[in-house]
Amino acid sequence: MLLSDVYDELQATGSDPILTFGTLLGAIRNGSMIPFTEDVDIAYSGEITSNGALNDALWKKGYHLFDYGIWRVCVAPTHPLASILYDPDEPIVQEYKVPYVDLYNMQKQNFGTSWKMQEFRDLIPSDRAEPFSQVSINGLPFNTLNDPHYFLEKEYGEDYLKPKPRIHQDAFPEDSP
Numbered sequence: 001m002l003l004s005d006v007y008d009e010l011q012a013t014g015s016d017p018i019l020t021f022g023t024l025l026g027a028i029r030n031g032s033m034i035p036f037t038e039d040v041d042i043a044y045s046g047e048i049t050s051n052g053a054l055n056d057a058l059w060k061k062g063y064h065l066f067d068y069g070i071w072r073v074c075v076a077p078t079h080p081l082a083s084i085l086y087d088p089d090e091p092i093v094q095e096y097k098v099p100y101v102d103l104y105n106m107q108k109q110n111f112g113t114s115w116k117m118q119e120f121r122d123l124i125p126s127d128r129a130e131p132f133s134q135v136s137i138n139g140l141p142f143n144t145l146n147d148p149h150y151f152l153e154k155e156y157g158e159d160y161l162k163p164k165p166r167i168h169q170d171a172f173p174e175d176s177p
Contacts, residue, residue: 001081002040002063002073002075002099002100002101003023003033003040003042003101003137003142004140005058005061005063006040006042006058006063006073006101006103007042007142009054009057009058009061010042010044010054010103012057013046013052013053013054013057014046015044015045015046015048015054016044016045016046016132016143017042017043017044017142017143018042018043018044018106018132018142018143018144018145019041019042019043019135019137019142019143019144020041020042020043020104020117020120020144020145020151021041021102021104021119021155022034022037022039022041023039023040023041023042023137024041024135024144024145024148024151024152025152025156025160026137027135027136027137027142027144028135028148028149028152028161029161029163031135031136031137031138031139032137032138033137033138034163038099038100039099039100039101039102040099040100040101040102041101041102041104042101042102042103042104043103043104043105043106043117043118044103044104044105044106045105045106045107047105048065048071048103048105050065050066050067058073059076059078061079062075062076062078062079062080062081063075063076063079064076070102070103070104070105070118070119071102071103071105072100072101072102072103073100073101073103074099074100074101075099104117104118104119104120105117105118106118108126109123110123112126113125113126114126114129115129120151120154120155122154124145124150124151127146127147128145128146128147128150128151129145129146129147130146131146132144132145132146133145133146133147133148135148
């Protein structure tokens with residue numbers, strides 16, 4: 001729901017969304033989300049503003065778009081399913097413990113010979129980025145980089161297909177001593 005709603009609105013606003021990082025990794029590994037991950041990772045082109053068309057469209061669907069170093073989307077209390085998703089008798093959860101979407105800006109660089117994706121340490125050669133290819137999550141198709149294996153190997157290493165145990169301090173550094 002969160003993935004497809006945000007992805008669809010990015011498409012509708014002309015932002016050319018693609019799956020990236022852990023969401024792409026899950027799609028490549030087994031066509032689903034990686035268990036126990038709180039976020040969805042989508043890259044987009046163009047510009048997002050707090051008072052733009054994307055914000056308006058997401059708000060109408062019950063989502064909150066906010067800038068937290070990168071643009072993020074979470075379920076708002078106005079979402080039609082909020083009463084099922086939220087328990088008013090429970091305390092407020094810590095950051096990153098509820099589902100959300102991370103949005104990473106992606107722009108052409110060097111006269112179109114490469115792409116720069118926010119939070120990715122390297123430039124992506126244009127032939128590795130375009131034309132976009134498709135992956136599926138739970139049977140639904142989504143665009144991604146032309147060569148997702150190149151990206152995943154650069155980001156996670158040659159053994160990216162092998163699941164690794166999650167180390168709490170890596171996922172939640174603010175909890176570490």
